[in-house]
Amino acid sequence: MTGWPEGEHLTIGLWFDRPMAPSGLVAVGDVLEAEGGQYGGQMATGPAGVVFSWWHDIEGVEWRAGWSVEQVRRAMREGTAYRVNMDLPGLGPAMLDVEGKPEDEAVAAQHPVALAVGADVLAFMRESWNEEERAAAALLGPHVLRYLKALCTRLDPAYAMLYTEGEYGTCTPTTLASGKEALDGDFFVSRRFAVHPPLDAQLAEVTRITGATLEWETGTFYSGSGYVLPAAPDRAALREAWGPISRTLGQLLTGAG
Numbered sequence: 001m002t003g004w005p006e007g008e009h010l011t012i013g014l015w016f017d018r019p020m021a022p023s024g025l026v027a028v029g030d031v032l033e034a035e036g037g038q039y040g041g042q043m044a045t046g047p048a049g050v051v052f053s054w055w056h057d058i059e060g061v062e063w064r065a066g067w068s069v070e071q072v073r074r075a076m077r078e079g080t081a082y083r084v085n086m087d088l089p090g091l092g093p094a095m096l097d098v099e100g101k102p103e104d105e106a107v108a109a110q111h112p113v114a115l116a117v118g119a120d121v122l123a124f125m126r127e128s129w130n131e132e133e134r135a136a137a138a139l140l141g142p143h144v145l146r147y148l149k150a151l152c153t154r155l156d157p158a159y160a161m162l163y164t165e166g167e168y169g170t171c172t173p174t175t176l177a178s179g180k181e182a183l184d185g186d187f188f189v190s191r192r193f194a195v196h197p198p199l200d201a202q203l204a205e206v207t208r209i210t211g212a213t214l215e216w217e218t219g220t221f222y223s224g225s226g227y228v229l230p231a232a233p234d235r236a237a238l239r240e241a242w243g244p245i246s247r248t249l250g251q252l253l254t255g256a257g
Contacts (some may be wrong), residue, residue, distance in 0.1 A: 002040025010119035013170025048079035090143030176250025
C-alpha cells in the first residue's frame, strides 16, 4: 500500500488566480494521474464548503484508508478531500494537500494547493553533496522538474514555488502585496503576469542574477536554491531582487497596485 512521503519534504506549491473546475486539488490530481501517478487510498476528508485557515482545524475531519481510486476521485470532486496520498513514478510516495492560508479564512478553492514528496538529498545544499549524493540528485531532479513543468504548463498557475519543509509555506498574494512574505529560491511565474511593467524588468534582473532559468510554454522557472538546477551565485542579491517582485506580483493579483 502506498504510504506518505518520509523524512523532509520537497514541496511544489501552486497559487491559482483563476477558478479550477471543479477545484485546484482535482486539477492537480488529474495532471499527476496523466503523468503516471496513482492514488494510494489514504486521505483526510471533512465537510465541503467550509471556510478555514488550516484544514486540520475543521470540525469533522476524518482519516481514511483503503479507499478505491474512484472513491478518492469522488471525494475530491465533491470537495470533501483535504489531503490525499499518491505514488509518483520516479519520486515514490507523495502528498497532495489543500495548503494553509494563515492570514485569513477562506473556502478550499481560495487556498494554495501543494504537492509534497520526500526530499532525500535535495534537502541539502548541493555544495555539500558527495559523489553518491550527486548521483542520487541527478536521478531525482529531472523527475521533480517533470512534474513541476507538467503542472505549470497544463494549469498555468499565477506562480508556483519549490521549497523544503520548514522553510516556509506557499505564499499568498495578500502576504506578498503587504511585504509580510517574499518569493525567494525556486519559482515559476506565469507569462500572463510577467509581461506587466514593472514586473517584466524586475524579472529580467532576476534572470541576470540567477543565470539558471527554464522557459516553458506558459512562463519561466527561476532557480535560486539549487534544488534541481544550479543555485544562484549571489543569493543575497537574488533575495534583494525578489522583494520588489513579490510586492508587484501580489499587488497585481490582489488589485492593490
